[in-house]
Amino acid sequence: MPHSRVKMLPSFIHHDLGQKLRFGLVGLINTASAYLAFILIYQLSGRYLVASVLSYGIGMLISYVLNRSFVFQADKKTGQFIPFCLVNLTSLLCSTSVLYLLVEGFSMWVYLAQVLAVGVSMVVNYLGYRQVFSRGFSMSGFAAVFKQESRYFDVWALTQWLLFIILLAATLYNVQMSVFSDIAHDALPYMTGYSDKFVSEGRWINFALFYSLREMPSSLAVIICDTAIFYFGYKLALGIRKDTWFALCFGLLIVNVPYFTMLFKWPMTLVPGCVMLAFFAYVKDKFNPSAFLLVSGVLLFATYPAFYFLMPLLFLSTLRTASWREIASFVAVWILGYVLGYLVANSLVYAYSYFFSDHASFIQFAHWRRSTPSTDLASLMDNIAKSAANFERNALYISELSGWLYLPLACTVLWALKQHVKYCIVVLLVVFSIYASVLPLGVQVPLRSGITLPIGLAMVMLLVESNKWRTLLLVLLFIPLGYQMHDYNYGYTNTRQIMASIMEAHPGSENFEHPEKFDKVVISVDEPKMTAFMLQRTGSNAFKVPSNLRYHFIQPYLYKHGWPRSKIDIINDPRIEVNGDIKVKPEGRVLFVSLD
Known part of the structure; x- marks a missing residue:
């Protein structure tokens, strides 16, 4: 059994090798067209997800014509375009998800991330196109899966x-x-x-x-x-x-x-x-x-x-x-x-x-x-x-x-x-x-x-x-x-976004993004009153405990910007009233913050 599994990979590669080479050639043409379209649209709009979707649509039209007539040399059948589009939508979902994850999750350069996302879409596309063009998969064949022997649709299967x-x-x-x-x-x-x-x-x-x-x-x-x-x-x-x-x-x-x-x-x-x-x-x-x-x-x-x-x-x-x-x-x-x-x-x-x-x-x-x-x-x-x-x-x-x-x-x-x-x-x-x-x-x-x-x-x-x-x-x-x-x-998420909006309301808040410029950040806040203010504003039970303001909101906000715990000093300083205002004042190597 292990030996037969080892043989599966070369068998997969050599089977229909000409078809795979044609698919690769069309893939290069299609990928180059779509990637150039991505660069152009991204430069014009500055939105990488929009650029990815639109460039993918352009490539899809080119792909349908070339894959049907040149790669798989399929007979012309009705009902193939919709399955083709479904394959591409699946591929688009996979590639866009990979692109988003690489850019947002791993901070990867957007152009390199798009190259990897395109690689994912090519694998999904080949497997899907082979079903549509080589094996005759069409909407009529798909519908047969949901039909009973009486030729009526199996409503329960569709519902499931x-x-x-x-x-x-x-x-x-x-x-x-x-x-x-x-x-x-x-x-x-x-x-x-x-x-x-x-x-x-x-x-x-x-x-x-x-x-x-x-x-x-x-x-x-x-x-x-x-x-x-x-x-x-x-x-x-x-x-x-x-x-x-x-x-x-x-x-x-x-x-x-x-x-x-x-x-x-x-x-x-x-x-x-x-x-x-x-x-x-x-x-x-x-x-x-x-x-x-x-x-x-x-x-x-x-x-x-x-x-x-x-x-x-x-x-x-x-x-x-x-x-x-x-x-x-x-x-x-x-x-x-x-x-x-x-x-x-x-x-x-x-x-x-x-x-x-x-x-x-x-x-x-x-x-x-x-x-x-x-x-x-x-x-x-x-x-x-x-x-x-x-x-x-x-x-x-x-x-x-x-x-x-x-x-x-x-x-x-x-x-x-x-x-x-x-x-x-x-x-x-x-x-x-x-x-x-x-x-x-x-x-x-x-x-x-x-x-x-x-x-x-x-x-x-x-x-x-x-x-x-x-x-x-x-x-x-x-x-x-x-x-x-x-x-x-x-x-x-909402409570932390509200906390972040308060922290970033003052013009000097850009200093939070540069912890390397300071030896310490000193934050003065009336914890009981500020906690009550946040409870009233958000309605979150998280603010029923005053210490949560310090440990669950202020400190994590600073952690996200690279401040180590050793450089954060929070002082409980009573005020007459609290309105959710903030003042940020750098003095030498110390950043003073007052939450009022």
Whole structure:
């Protein structure tokens, strides 16, 4: 088998070599024409995306004539132009996306970026043109896919793929908001080291990869994370129900879980964990389940521990028919995997602190986690109440748009509890696992870590046999999750844009872009009054905590312009009133800023 795969590449190259050479020649003519048009339009308009689209249209007209008559020497058939245009629209989407990512995400020279984008479009075009001209693909042939034996259109098949396109468009819109939004104030690019995080969290893989991850563009990191999450969701659905269309839609649904977009404000930190989720979903059938759980427990605890609680979902297809004893054994190993991950992380933290600090210590949770270890029955009950409150906050958040959207799913859950008890028990264990895991230490479960609840709810719909009812449940769950993802990204971006508009309102604000000219920036602000002003102006809950103004808004704004934390000095200076004004005054090597 490996030898045959090696032969596939030369076979692909030599097969229809003359056709490929003709395609290459036409490609050169077409590319040169389109690229010259791009340069001309860009010079005239100054808008590279507009230039890309218009030049692509010019090249498409030339391409249709030459590819049909010269390259593929196709018979003249009706209905080929529309598929040709669809291929080009697909190619345009791919090339423009690559161009935008390279220019905005990687700050690449626009002309070089266009060359690479054209390369992508050429690959897509050849594969598509071959279908249209060599293999006789036309609109009539395409329509036959959606026709029943009675020659009437299969309305349901058309509806399914139309729905997929809608869900895909909504997902891409949400993802692009996440890709191009600001990252968190304590994301890796703003950190000089990871040792403090390592000691407080035990994520030794992130610690080992810190310098490599820190250099990764945030937009690329978000794309990698979302792609991995999509694949994980796709494999989850395909493992229960062998329906490719529904698995694709299910993957899109999982991407829209709002807690992921919250997590991806630390995108580089999440890359190892997300890639591991996708990897484990791919290899789970190739390993013994016990070994799989133990290894994934150690590795995921070293990246993002909450992901480990999702592992049993990969085995639901076998657990649903297993004996109670086998399920109990599986759960025991699952718990052991988490404990093993915790012990390995603690051992490495202890070893690191022993050799590289004044005294050896185990994992020391950050103060915001509010650790209250369970030392007796009363403290245990308090921690149970704390976890219950965290779970309630999670449930209320995802049902914020309307609880009525969950009514059909709630009825389905009641049905599933009666008809598929073992399946539901495993899903419930997954849902509550993250909240149960913190009971001994009594730490806070942040909202963004509550991924098990929405994914657990989504897993229930996979039990439904009726395709139409299953699709309805998916849509009703997609609406609130997609809405919350959009609402979070919009609010997150909007508050930071308002903060940036205030910071840039004074003529001297251009000094923010030149940190190399100054030894320090001193910002004077009445934090309580300015926070109240921003709360009134934005309505964002982020401004209910005065310290967020300093750590989540002012400092990150300066980080984006290259100011290191050591050069930023923020002074809380009371004022009579605050109007959102700013004064910027450079004095020698110090930049003085007053927020009034």
